[in-house]
Amino acid sequence: MKHIPLVIGALLFSTLFHQQGIGLNLSIFSLLALILLIVFNKSVFKQKSTIAYGILYLVTAISVFIYNNSLSVIANTVAFFTLVGQVSEQNSSIYINWINGLYSIVAGFFHRHFNADEKKEKEISKKEIDYLHLFKIIGIPLILVIVFISLYKNGNPVFNDLINSIDFSFINFQWVLVAICGYYLLSNITNPVIVDPATTIDAQTGNTLNKKTDLKVDDLKKENQFGFILITALNALILFFLITDISYLLTSTDFRASSFSNQVHSGIYALIASIIIAIIIILYFFRGDLNFYKDNRNLKLVAYTWIALNTILVINIIIKDSQYIYYFGLTYKRIGVLIYLLLTIIGLITTSIKLKNIKNFWYLFRINTLTAFTILVVSCTINWDSYITIYNLNYSKSMDFKYLINLSDNNTFILKNYLDENNLDHSETAAIKKKFKNYLQELNKNSWQEIHFDNLKIK
Numbered sequence: 001m002k003h004i005p006l007v008i009g010a011l012l013f014s015t016l017f018h019q020q021g022i023g024l025n026l027s028i029f030s031l032l033a034l035i036l037l038i039v040f041n042k043s044v045f046k047q048k049s050t051i052a053y054g055i056l057y058l059v060t061a062i063s064v065f066i067y068n069n070s071l072s073v074i075a076n077t078v079a080f081f082t083l084v085g086q087v088s089e090q091n092s093s094i095y096i097n098w099i100n101g102l103y104s105i106v107a108g109f110f111h112r113h114f115n116a117d118e119k120k121e122k123e124i125s126k127k128e129i130d131y132l133h134l135f136k137i138i139g140i141p142l143i144l145v146i147v148f149i150s151l152y153k154n155g156n157p158v159f160n161d162l163i164n165s166i167d168f169s170f171i172n173f174q175w176v177l178v179a180i181c182g183y184y185l186l187s188n189i190t191n192p193v194i195v196d197p198a199t200t201i202d203a204q205t206g207n208t209l210n211k212k213t214d215l216k217v218d219d220l221k222k223e224n225q226f227g228f229i230l231i232t233a234l235n236a237l238i239l240f241f242l243i244t245d246i247s248y249l250l251t252s253t254d255f256r257a258s259s260f261s262n263q264v265h266s267g268i269y270a271l272i273a274s275i276i277i278a279i280i281i282i283l284y285f286f287r288g289d290l291n292f293y294k295d296n297r298n299l300k301l302v303a304y305t306w307i308a309l310n311t312i313l314v315i316n317i318i319i320k321d322s323q324y325i326y327y328f329g330l331t332y333k334r335i336g337v338l339i340y341l342l343l344t345i346i347g348l349i350t351t352s353i354k355l356k357n358i359k360n361f362w363y364l365f366r367i368n369t370l371t372a373f374t375i376l377v378v379s380c381t382i383n384w385d386s387y388i389t390i391y392n393l394n395y396s397k398s399m400d401f402k403y404l405i406n407l408s409d410n411n412t413f414i415l416k417n418y419l420d421e422n423n424l425d426h427s428e429t430a431a432i433k434k435k436f437k438n439y440l441q442e443l444n445k446n447s448w449q450e451i452h453f454d455n456l457k458i459k
Helices: 003-017 024-040 048-067 070-088 094-114 116-125 131-155 157-164 173-190 198-204 217-251 257-285 297-328 332-357 361-380 384-394 401-406 409-421 426-445 453-458
Strands: none
Touching: 003 024, 003 173, 024 048, 024 070, 024 173, 048 070, 048 361, 048 453, 070 094, 070 361, 094 173, 094 198, 094 361, 131 157, 217 257, 217 297, 257 297, 257 332, 257 361, 297 332, 332 361, 332 384, 384 401, 384 409, 401 409, 401 426, 409 426, 409 453, 426 453
16 A cells, blocks of 8 residues: 555656656645655654754745745755655754765665665565566566567568557657656655664764873873964964954955955955864864863963954955945855855854863764755745845946846846836846746746746736
8 A cells, every 4th residue: 555655656746847847846746755754754753853854845845936946946955855864864963864865865775675684674574575476477478478479470461460550659658757767766765764884873973072081181281282372373363364454444445346356255265264274273172182181271262262363254254245245236156155154153153162062073063064954945945036136226336237137037027127117228128128028938838837936926
């Protein structure tokens, strides 16, 4: 009986995706996948973390229907194998969920049927379907029948004409192949597997550093001195950089786009290098016993100072990027800078928590990957093209109109409304009308599988 939902799901999968673009079909499939995961793994969905991942997956599915952009599709895909990985092992980190989910989707069938340990468990628990016997009673007779048909065709012209008159054109073999792929995919996700030893190691690895029984005080004293001198020197360097950079920012009157661009990008490169080096050095010095050295107070103080100075550096770049946006408008790159800065601040906060609570590297990796995933899901719920267009048309001091035209079709109706309410030059008017016309044609050509929210607007 358990194969019936999978067969129905496979037929629906082919109906949704065979020779179709992305639209309503991906949202329907997401709902179908979630239902099958719940039906086949009811106990797993009693946990709050699994329910949370299921909700996030649905959020991305809704975003695909509403916005139908690359970001929502990427977020939906990542959320898909995150949820599948969560079902396979509920107590693992999110990056292990990614590994388990992706592995289950791609190779779950082969893992279950060719893994020696699982074969033994199947033999002990219950008798499975004998696939070899099924092949013998169905596959071999079918092959032999086809062989003999080809032989008999050459020996009897009447029989040959009769066989040739049989028309199998009504069978769409591509559609059948897509359905088979759908069955394979759904079969894999409803019974996901885990990748070992990665999953086991992750489950056994905590977030807190453990103190050794015997501390080598002399070695720790030297390392503490070395760390204090190094981080103090780097503090002085970044402080000098900040003073000169803030001074330039306050006194500069050059508001050209190229000048602002150089400031922001140079600041980002400095920020990337500074943060990576800061975290690596902090992780190095506080990787083990130095956390428990009684005279490490000064070293921790300069480490916290370094984190604070890097935070000021982040704020400085935010100010630059905000000025850039104020004068020259929003773009995806400028929004990307702000998102990166948000991730950087979170990374600095978690690093300070690591110092205070004596956490290990895996704590940082776990919490920051989970944060990045959450920001990805939240980002896909925002119609960035619309916000960029609305801001640039109404608030930007200087605007690249061609950039707005080249954005996705999510801003088409906004541009058309703006054209109806304002007098634009000939080239801008022609560009908006062309984009609007092409988008309407595309929407009208969408099959029911490909429709998204904008199809409802035009109706």
